[in-house]
Amino acid sequence: MNEFLPENQTRFFGVITAETTHELNNVLAIIRESAGLIQDIIRLSGSHSFTRRNTVVDCLDAIERNIQRGTDLLGCLNQFAHSPEQDSVDLDPRNIIERMIRLCNRSCRRKGVDIQLSDIDPGLTLKTDPFLFQMLIYTAFRVCLDTLEGPGEIRIDFFNDRDSWSIRFYPGFQTDNQPFEKSAINDTLNWKALVSLSERLNCRAEFSAKTEGIHLHLPAFPQPLSVT
Amino acid sequence: MKSKKILLVDDETEFVTTLSERLNLRGIHADIATDGEAALRIVETSPPDVMILDLKMPGLGGLEVLQRTRILSPDTRVILLTGHGSTKEGIEGMKLGAYDYLMKPINIDELIVKMQETVSKR
Numbered sequence: 001m002n003e004f005l006p007e008n009q010t011r012f013f014g015v016i017t018a019e020t021t022h023e024l025n026n027v028l029a030i031i032r033e034s035a036g037l038i039q040d041i042i043r044l045s046g047s048h049s050f051t052r053r054n055t056v057v058d059c060l061d062a063i064e065r066n067i068q069r070g071t072d073l074l075g076c077l078n079q080f081a082h083s084p085e086q087d088s089v090d091l092d093p094r095n096i097i098e099r100m101i102r103l104c105n106r107s108c109r110r111k112g113v114d115i116q117l118s119d120i121d122p123g124l125t126l127k128t129d130p131f132l133f134q135m136l137i138y139t140a141f142r143v144c145l146d147t148l149e150g151p152g153e154i155r156i157d158f159f160n161d162r163d164s165w166s167i168r169f170y171p172g173f174q175t176d177n178q179p180f181e182k183s184a185i186n187d188t189l190n191w192k193a194l195v196s197l198s199e200r201l202n203c204r205a206e207f208s209a210k211t212e213g214i215h216l217h218l219p220a221f222p223q224p225l226s227v228t
Numbered sequence: 229m230k231s232k233k234i235l236l237v238d239d240e241t242e243f244v245t246t247l248s249e250r251l252n253l254r255g256i257h258a259d260i261a262t263d264g265e266a267a268l269r270i271v272e273t274s275p276p277d278v279m280i281l282d283l284k285m286p287g288l289g290g291l292e293v294l295q296r297t298r299i300l301s302p303d304t305r306v307i308l309l310t311g312h313g314s315t316k317e318g319i320e321g322m323k324l325g326a327y328d329y330l331m332k333p334i335n336i337d338e339l340i341v342k343m344q345e346t347v348s349k350r
Contacts, residue, residue: 021311022284022311025311025332025333026240026243026311026332028332028333029240029243029332029333029334030240030242030243030246031333032333032334033242033243033246033247033250033333033336034242034246036246036250036336037246037249037250037253040250040253040254041253044253067333071333075331078311
């Protein structure tokens with residue numbers, strides 16, 4: 001289907017973003033090689049050739065670190081940009097969550113919120129619309145950010161109950177952390193969007209009094225799942 | 229590696245010239261080509277042992293250069309350079325005979341290890 005048709009706005013967005021990120025990748029590649037060449041020359045010249053050698057080396061190390069940071073971000077953005085290409089794919093929900101954490105890292109940091117994804121990888125595969133699933137995860141983050149009153153932590157894990165899986169978003173236990181208030185969540189437009197997106201993807205979003213968090217119940221799978 | 233012929237192929241001139249210089253500082257001489265046609269001319273006249281080949285180039289693209297190189301110089305090992313969204317093309321390239329692929333921006337130490345692997349497995 002042609003991505004430039006009016007009804008394919010998301011595909012069009014993907015095309016443009018993919019082109020841009022590819023170009024940015026080339027820019028970073030040039031910066032990396034240029035910085036790397038300077039590093040090579042300095043290291044080969046010996047410690048007595050520059051009066052501020054250490055400062056230059058520190059600057060170059062900072063360049064290298066930020067290249068890596070930009071590369072990681074571009075990688076996530078590029079994968080996001082390619083996601084509208086197909087309406088249904090087999091995806092790893094944990095992988096999508098990691099990607100969306102990276103993409104919304106800046107807005108979380110502005111609010112002093114840290115998102116912690118559990119180390120346990122349940123090895124799930126979900127056949128669904130990848131673009132909409134990313135929207136779902138991102139909207140869940142937004143709901144959590146909207147309702148946290150101050151700096152804190154959002155924890156995410158996968159929960160299995162009688163072969164039914166859910167993704168849980170709940171406040172971490174830090175001294176200044178505020179719990180998610182159900183009444184506050186229900187009032188937000190983002191919550192309504194989350195519910196709507198969930199239904200579209202055959203998921204179910206609910207507030208859990210037990211974890212004081214948001215649970216996204218994933219659709220049932222045709223085959224039994226096992227935790228890896 | 230020092231005695232091997234390396235060819236870097238990428239339309240980003242600044243990238244290939246700087247990478248070539250960095251390899252040179254490590255005792256590895258590498259020729260450069262900034263388009264597919266130029267690369268194939270070098271393959272015909274002085275086949276490299278290893279070709280580092282960018283996938284997305286204007287004109288003759290990386291996959292086409294790969295396919296023609298496989299015919300002109302079957303002993304040339306090709307390592308593809310891809311952007312993050314091009315892993316599918318990287319895998320397709322390997323099915324067409326590329327030895328491996330690396331994501332841009334590359335890590336030079338990783339590149340050298342890959343090149344050493346290609347020549348040691350011949």
